Amino acid sequence: MIYTAIDTFYLTDEQLANSPSRKDGIDEATETTLRIYGCDLIQESGILLRLPQAVMATGQVLFHRFYCKKSFARFNVKKVAASCVWLASKLEENPRKARQVIIVFHRMECRRESFPMEHLDLYSKKYVDLKMELSRTERHILKEMGFICHVEHPHKFISNYLATLETPPELRQEAWNLANDSLRTTLCVRFKSEVVACGVVYAAARRFQVPLPENPPWWKAFDGEKSGIDEVGRVLAHLYSLPKAQYIPVCKDGDFTFSNKSSETKSQSTPKDVPQNSSPADTDNSVPKGAQGEANTESNGGKGAMVNVAIDKLKDSKRSDDESKGMSTEGEARDEPILKSKADHIGETRRNRDRDRDRERDRGRERDRDRDRDRTKSRDRDRGRDSDKEREREEAERDKLKDRGHRSRERAKDSGHSEKSKRHSSHDRVSYSSREKDRHRHH
């Protein structure tokens, strides 16, 4: 077994367009959604594990690199996200136990996908299998990386660039936030860290309308390229235009869960140790009970009634999206049209955070309160000036248009599944939430 040496890990647009997932029939929008979803898991789990931000940054870069080499259809996004944050904690010298990682991912899954919030028995077969899967996936990641896992982040360049350019202090936090959000995209495997750093500096400067030197061009001093910088801005603007990323089961060997919800129907035999298909065989799907039929058996064409239902759900989705838009997005979105063919499809991080915060507040648990404080700080940092409100309204309009255009291209199957999943998820959340309250009261 000879590993290919990887000196640098950067891909061309063509290579990204022909990713392993694409070859497995996963379309670009789905891959983008799963990339964002995986990065959301890494970020949230890192917070729960009390890891420094550098660990989550490294984990997200490893996550993107891995799925440039392997398909989402063969490696479950939840497993890879868990192993990436675990591996990153080792690389960045803040190691966490497998037990801690599994407990956190189990808990996040129950909340995100509205499974019953059960206790994970550390002596059950389920737990032992999860631990084995975590280790196996870690080895796959190391193997695909050729054991070269050094990651350089744009953050380390931002402060120096801004100091050299003598910009106002508020640009620093804005650029830093943009760099964090850029990790949810594939910018880290397309451009060197210096280019991404220049891109977020540029985007922050435009946001605050701070002029930067054009003659000579400021980016020349920082190893940046104008085309790369512009692309960074486009990708980030597109990221903020996307709805919250939801889990989409695409694995060929059936779905995977950290919780026991699916283990009831799982076969008793031990899953085979197949390197390429590490997911255990599983006849259950993640669609909540009551769903009419399985998502993957849904026909693409369908009857007129089904089409109408999908359209109605799209409207509902748009309405809920409008209600949740409380965050400002990038100013340059108005100045430059979004080229979807180039930009990656990525979800809006801050909107997700906002929604999560509301949900967590309803539960009122202490840990949630701590997390709320963290998110409150983040929100305070992100708060714009009053003049941004007008811009927000205009951008909301533009987002509606983009949403309509974006969703019309989605396949009916994906739309239907997504809508049904969302609706049932909401219903389940309400009922389980009351159950959680009872449990909390008993404690």
Add this chain to the structure above:
Amino acid sequence: MGDDSGSNRSKPEWLQQYDLIGKIGEGTYGLVFLARIKSSTNRGKSIAIKKFKQSKDGDGVSPTAIREIMLLREITHENVVKLVNVHINHMDMSLYLAFDYAEHDLFEIIRHHRDKVNQSINQYTVKSLLWQLLNGLNYLHSNWIIHRDLKPSNILVMGEGEEHGVVKIADFGLARIYQAPLKPLSENGVVVTIWYRAPELLLGAKHYTSAVDMWAVGCIFAELLTLKPLFQGAEVKATPNPFQLDQLDKIFKVLGHPTLEKWPSLANLPHWQQDSQHIQGHKYDNASLCSVLQLSPKSPAYDLLSKMLEYDPRKRITAAQALEHEYFKIEPLPGRNALVPCQPGDTFVNYPTRPVDTTTDFEGTANMQPSQPVSSGAAVSGNMPGGHVSNRSVPRPMNVGGMQRIPHQAMQGYNLSSQAGMGAGMNPGGIPMQRGVPQQQLRRKDQMGMPGYPPQQKSRRI
């Protein structure tokens, strides 16, 4: 023997490319085995396979193994051990690192001279070993890598063959990139085996530099000259406290008490203040490095060694500066084959190869009564950060293998590292290598901004 035991068990697929010979060492991380390559392109080439056990609580691949592999995969130098391959055993989740095998290490060479030859190592060999060690270390430091566990058993020397007598720095389990560490290096805990530990480490320095490696080189240099460790202190392992009174006592007896005048940053070291009554309670009136070494204070060797053992890490000589020292410019000049002297008058020493335990199978269980285990040059650091093994001081029974091997000129079919600059590095045996000229092309990131060897410009960070 290896073949017979191998055929009795089903071997993992990756293992079938090797003929297993036997166990050559062990440590806290696992075992080291000697093997030979079967394939026609490299038939008979010796490989050392270092096994990393999975930790008992099942926390996946050990961070030490990942770190060692990451570093070794990115560096290529004639005087640094070559990682040939990495194997993952899916059955027990073990990790195996395959290295080019080196028959000798400085520990065994020194011990052989002390116990068998009963005569000091000749000047040519000492100088060549030291030069090559510094050459490899300069490469590491130029790429912002601190080794942090330099000691004789980690300095390998190649046996008969194409690279006969070439020095290889081994065991990167404690090594770190220190260009921009996210945390202070001191958070890794206690590093460097105690006899080779620099005084700033013993006094609890929060920030330290590659100078800790140069102190260790100084201790190794002295040991090559005198055949015994220079500062042989007893380590107290009860607490993770970096302060080791006995080790400091051994240092002060030879070099004298450090003073604020000569080492201004001494006052900032935590244990200089906390344990000052212990430290200053002793008197060191008769301290003398030259009497311990039996070298003239005017000799270049003494001058170089005293600069390596400078208390103040900022004044301590660097690897780049040491390579330019007068000691390496006087006769005999150092050569690529450190073991075969080029002077006709020098005694040629036939060093024994490392003993091999052929009774232990690959899983580590013994088929018969095992002979006393010995450590290979790569056998040191454990899985825990800061974990290390004290150097051996007990003589071991000598088991000389009578096997003869014929060297092969063969392609490096399994070499994962780049071959860039490899040809330029080749040097006929016995001819001194050019000093100050980079032996290898750097392969690491351009952002380092330090192409080749920075002879004089490199400044050390505090």
